[in-house]
Amino acid sequence: MVAEHTVKAFDEDITRLRGLIGEMGGLAEVAIGEAMDALVKGSDALAQAVIARDKRIDALEQDIDQLTVRIIALRAPMADDLREVIASLKIAGMVERVGDYAKNIAKRSGGIKERAQFEPLTLLPAMAEIASGMIHDVLTAYAARDAQAAMAVIECDAKVDAFYDSVFRNLVSHMMENPSTISSAAELLFVARSLERIGDHATNIAEMVYFAATGEYLGDRKDA
Amino acid sequence: MALTVAGLVMGGISLPAVALTGGIWLISLWFEWLRPPPPEQPIHIAEKPDLDAVARAAMQAAIEPVGVPLMLTDSARIFAANSAARLALGAHVTGQDARVALRHPDAVRLLDMAEGGTLTLRGLTGTRTLWQMTREALPGEAGAGLWLIELRDRTAEADMGRAHTDFVANASHELRTPLSSVIGYVETLAENPGGYDAATMARFLGTVLREARRMDSLVSDLMSLSQLEAEKHDAPTGHVDLAAVAARVAGEFAHERRVKFERPDAVIAVAGDTRQLEQLVRNLVDNALKYADGEKPVTVTVALRTGGRNAVLAVADQGPGIAPEHLPHLTRRFYRTDPGRSRAAGGTGLGLAIVKHIVERHRGTLDIASTLGEGTTVTVTLPLIAGEL
Numbered sequence: 254m255v256a257e258h259t260v261k262a263f264d265e266d267i268t269r270l271r272g273l274i275g276e277m278g279g280l281a282e283v284a285i286g287e288a289m290d291a292l293v294k295g296s297d298a299l300a301q302a303v304i305a306r307d308k309r310i311d312a313l314e315q316d317i318d319q320l321t322v323r324i325i326a327l328r329a330p331m332a333d334d335l336r337e338v339i340a341s342l343k344i345a346g347m348v349e350r351v352g353d354y355a356k357n358i359a360k361r362s363g364g365i366k367e368r369a370q371f372e373p374l375t376l377l378p379a380m381a382e383i384a385s386g387m388i389h390d391v392l393t394a395y396a397a398r399d400a401q402a403a404m405a406v407i408e409c410d411a412k413v414d415a416f417y418d419s420v421f422r423n424l425v426s427h428m429m430e431n432p433s434t435i436s437s438a439a440e441l442l443f444v445a446r447s448l449e450r451i452g453d454h455a456t457n458i459a460e461m462v463y464f465a466a467t468g469e470y471l472g473d474r475k476d477a
Numbered sequence: 478m479a480l481t482v483a484g485l486v487m488g489g490i491s492l493p494a495v496a497l498t499g500g501i502w503l504i505s506l507w508f509e510w511l512r513p514p515p516p517e518q519p520i521h522i523a524e525k526p527d528l529d530a531v532a533r534a535a536m537q538a539a540i541e542p543v544g545v546p547l548m549l550t551d552s553a554r555i556f557a558a559n560s561a562a563r564l565a566l567g568a569h570v571t572g573q574d575a576r577v578a579l580r581h582p583d584a585v586r587l588l589d590m591a592e593g594g595t596l597t598l599r600g601l602t603g604t605r606t607l608w609q610m611t612r613e614a615l616p617g618e619a620g621a622g623l624w625l626i627e628l629r630d631r632t633a634e635a636d637m638g639r640a641h642t643d644f645v646a647n648a649s650h651e652l653r654t655p656l657s658s659v660i661g662y663v664e665t666l667a668e669n670p671g672g673y674d675a676a677t678m679a680r681f682l683g684t685v686l687r688e689a690r691r692m693d694s695l696v697s698d699l700m701s702l703s704q705l706e707a708e709k710h711d712a713p714t715g716h717v718d719l720a721a722v723a724a725r726v727a728g729e730f731a732h733e734r735r736v737k738f739e740r741p742d743a744v745i746a747v748a749g750d751t752r753q754l755e756q757l758v759r760n761l762v763d764n765a766l767k768y769a770d771g772e773k774p775v776t777v778t779v780a781l782r783t784g785g786r787n788a789v790l791a792v793a794d795q796g797p798g799i800a801p802e803h804l805p806h807l808t809r810r811f812y813r814t815d816p817g818r819s820r821a822a823g824g825t826g827l828g829l830a831i832v833k834h835i836v837e838r839h840r841g842t843l844d845i846a847s848t849l850g851e852g853t854t855v856t857v858t859l860p861l862i863a864g865e866l
Contacts, residue, residue: 268553268554268573268574269553269574271573271574271577272553272574272575272576272577273576274577275574275576275577275578275579275580276576276580276582276585278580279576279579279580279581279582279584279585280582282580282600283581283582283600286600286604306582382604385604386603386604389603392580393567395577396567396569396570396573396577396578396580397567397568397569398569399569
């Protein structure tokens with residue numbers, strides 16, 4: 254059993270805050286998957302659903318902002334409680350960005366022409382799977398307050414970066430060989446970029462989880 | 478005092494003895510003085526037993542041994558989660574807001590509902606997982622405000638459904654590949670009525686014929702597979718001499734000069750279907766020949782398992798072997814360790830799937846042992862007909 258806080262009201266606030274982060278993270282994770290589905294299948298309805306759902310993520314971020322301000326103002330948390338609240342505030346901002354990237358991917362799905370013959374489209378789902386897996390794992394690390402799991406997520410980012418490099422090269426050579434597909438391929442470049450940024454944000458969230466759990470900042474990574 | 482001592486000394490008791498006794502008496506006093514005071518008894522105030530906590534602990538104990546993930550929540554918090562739930566979602570779920578543990582938007586929707594319900598969650602614990610979540614209010618007054626959440630893993634069932642569609646897709650793909658070749662070559666021939674020189678014509682027609690035959694063998698494999706599926710529950714009834722069947726099939730491959738056949742003198746009678754057992758041996762020998770190096774021999778052995786009541790058929794090659802990670806998947810339809818090579822060799826991708834089905838129908842076991850660089854041995858064990866030995 255997790256030890257409950259002595260001040261019950263504070264404990265309830267923290268639990269609610271964590272619940273909101275969890276809900277927001279779940280929405281962002283699903284948004285990535287559905288945006289990629291919309292992109293690959295060319296489903297406009299699915300893309301619209303992702304775009305509409307992003308509003309809920311934004312609303313949740315606002316709720317979290319208000320709740321953290323209220324907690325700090327009313328309960329004046331100290332030490333690990335303060336870290337938890339600050340980390341949650343920052344994590345909410347990052348998850349909101351992840352949701353935006355997913356929305357961005359969904360918006361671009363309309364710009365791909367002649368999907369069936371467009372071979373570079375098959376490269377991206379695997380990259381999206383790693384990126385959304387990172388978001389899933391980092392949220393689990395947040396839920397478990399597990400610094401080690403957060404470190405494992407950070408190590409994963411190299412994979413996404415490597416994927417981005419290879420997708421980039423692949424798309425550029427595809428554009429040179431098939432100039433007629435340049436506009437579609439350019440859209441995919443932006444999608445790959447968004448996925449890469451999602452990986453970076455997962456890393457940043459992992460750093461905050463690490464900070465909240467241990468009180469230490471992870472040093473800036475060289476390749477950040 | 479001095480007098481007494483003097484008297485005692487006079488009386489023959491030595492002074493050192495008196496001094497010693499006195500000393501011991503003093504030391505004993507000193508010990509009594511220094512003995513630590515007894516610890517204060519803690520004051521017991523009869524605590525009121527926390528009925529809520531007791532009840533919750535009892536609920537935790539009640540759900541713990543259940544095999545499917547179960548969680549109990551009050552207004553928002555999970556206060557009890559059984560071992561299956563901790564395994565699926567992580568050990569941290571107890572004491573957390575249920576939304577932190579589940580996170581999936583649909584799950585959150587269900588948590589927010591005033592009434593319980595059931596829904597399916599895709600990707601709850603990782604991509605491609607499928608869970609069915611049920612939320613139910615605990616009955617009675619004592620259960621007011623408490624909810625039971627049950628998760629059921631439907632991933633395997635979804636996989637089976639997907640396996641079926643995958644099979645249809647794979648089969649169509651495998652049929653279309655040779656068909657595109659045939660169409661391409663025939664179109665080329667039709668577009669040039671003047672004709673080509675004899676060598677080109679022969680090459681084109683040879684390709685068309687080869688691809689058509691490949692489709693033919695694929696279709697017959699698909700048909701035997703579907704027939705096997707249809708009758709997989711009926712055990713075969715015929716009496717078959719496994720050694721004779723293997724000898725006959727090995728004879729078919731005699732022109733290869735690489736197949737060595739070893740058999741015992743006795744008749745090895747198994748309950749079986751001659752045609753299917755022939756196909757089993759043929760598929761195994763064919764695989765061994767196809768994938769092993771050109772000159773290496775293939776050994777077919779039929780034997781009685783010593784002391785057992787089983788017949789053993791083993792087909793061993795000295796080929797490149799199969800990497801361990803492929804072994805569990807070899808009997809899957811259209812599974813290929815190296816797609817390019819086995820298509821070039823003319824395989825349909827169904828050979829071992831058919832073998833597996835035949836073995837299963839004959840109530841036998843199939844074992845594939847392989848060492849990279851040394852070769853592969855496929856062993857089929859079939860039960861003997863009782864009383865035949």
